[in-house]
Amino acid sequence: MRSVKTLFFKNNTLYILNQLLLPRKAQYVKCKSYKEVADAIKKMVIRGAPAIGVAAAFGVALAANEKRFSSPEKLKKYIQKAVKALSQTRPTAVNLFWSLQKMKNLLSQKAKTPDELAQRLKKEALKIYNEDISTNKLIGKLGSKLFKKKSVVITHCNAGALATAGYGTALGVIRSAYSKGKIKMVFVDETRPYLQGSRLTAWEMKQENIPYVLITDNMAGYFMKTAGISAVIVGADRIARNGDTANKIGTYSLSVLAKYHKIPFYVAAPISTIDLNTPSGDEIVIEERSSDEVLYIHGKSIAPIGARAYHPGFDVTPSENITAIITEKGVFKPKEIKNIHPAL
Numbered sequence: 194m195r196s197v198k199t200l201f202f203k204n205n206t207l208y209i210l211n212q213l214l215l216p217r218k219a220q221y222v223k224c225k226s227y228k229e230v231a232d233a234i235k236k237m238v239i240r241g242a243p244a245i246g247v248a249a250a251f252g253v254a255l256a257a258n259e260k261r262f263s264s265p266e267k268l269k270k271y272i273q274k275a276v277k278a279l280s281q282t283r284p285t286a287v288n289l290f291w292s293l294q295k296m297k298n299l300l301s302q303k304a305k306t307p308d309e310l311a312q313r314l315k316k317e318a319l320k321i322y323n324e325d326i327s328t329n330k331l332i333g334k335l336g337s338k339l340f341k342k343k344s345v346v347i348t349h350c351n352a353g354a355l356a357t358a359g360y361g362t363a364l365g366v367i368r369s370a371y372s373k374g375k376i377k378m379v380f381v382d383e384t385r386p387y388l389q390g391s392r393l394t395a396w397e398m399k400q401e402n403i404p405y406v407l408i409t410d411n412m413a414g415y416f417m418k419t420a421g422i423s424a425v426i427v428g429a430d431r432i433a434r435n436g437d438t439a440n441k442i443g444t445y446s447l448s449v450l451a452k453y454h455k456i457p458f459y460v461a462a463p464i465s466t467i468d469l470n471t472p473s474g475d476e477i478v479i480e481e482r483s484s485d486e487v488l489y490i491h492g493k494s495i496a497p498i499g500a501r502a503y504h505p506g507f508d509v510t511p512s513e514n515i516t517a518i519i520t521e522k523g524v525f526k527p528k529e530i531k532n533i534h535p536a537l
């Protein structure tokens with residue numbers, strides 16, 4: 194994993210590792226315009242809350258170089274258009290809106306030339322990228338302290354290096370804990386319908402030689418009862434003011450099972466995932482994705498022709514099911530989240 198980057202920016206081009214091709218192929222998609230970045234986010238070529246935010250920031254930086262602008266004002270107008278398009282790609286992960294806001298903040302500064310502003314936008318996107326990696330390493334370090342030797346953990350979806358600029362949140366904690374000899378086994382939920390667990394998390398675990406076993410989502414309760422699971426650890430797409438947390442569909446069920454089996458349930462996320470403007474999970478917009486993602490796997494139909502299917506991309510875990518939220522500023526009880534200084 195250390196050699197394969199989720200995304201990188203070089204010669205005014207954004208290279209995005211095509212997650213739709215993993216684990217079979219590690220191939221990059223080249224983006225030279227904000228529209229190409231928006232398309233990659235929408236199609237889930239890149240996904241995961243922090244990664245979406247970082248990609249969108251680079252999308253804005255690319256927009257500034259797409260053509261010649263006769264004045265900073267003309268460039269600002271174009272940037273507003275790019276920000277709008279990028280903000281309409283996926284609704285649930287708040288990191289997208291957080292990073293776009295950071296980029297937009299630069300528009301209120303005076304710039305003598307369009308080039309000066311373009312340079313600032315690029316610098317800011319690179320800063321968001323680099324800070325995401327260092328933030329995740331800190332989350333990993335702080336989170337690893339929660340684990341005892343030989344822990345057996347279960348994770349859902351992919352909250353790893355692939356879901357961020359690098360290192361990962363939930364998988365960052367697992368990486369860090371593993372390096373200290375604290376992880377015996379990781380149970381990886383395959384994560385229906387889009388299989389981020391089997392396609393991406395299992396791939397990351399393999400790259401890092403971390404012992405893992407793949408299970409289907411409906412096996413979680415069985416293994417909680419029989420396999421001595423020490424903790425559940427997941428990422429987050431948006432944490433509301435009261436600590437309710439949106440994450441990949443299936444996370445809520447996992448939290449209910451964890452509570453029943455008295456297993457600690459941890460959420461690992463940067464503070465940019467905390468949305469103090471959203472009072473509770475009830476107000477979080479849940480993305481409805483295409484039912485084809487349920488009805489087909491790799492283009493093959495797995496249901497009767499004409500079958501209807503639901504596909505909410507996320508669900509909300511109520512704060513009372515969460516033992517603690519691991520951030521780069523420390524480990525908090527969900528109810529304490531509202532006191533953390535906002536990331537912007």
Ligand code: MRU
Pocket residue numbers: 240241242243286349350351352353356357361362363389427428429430440441442506
């Ligand atoms: O639909 P996805 O794959 O973008 O959903 C991703 C998740 O739900 C992750 O768990 C979340 O974004 C946290 S990533 C560090």
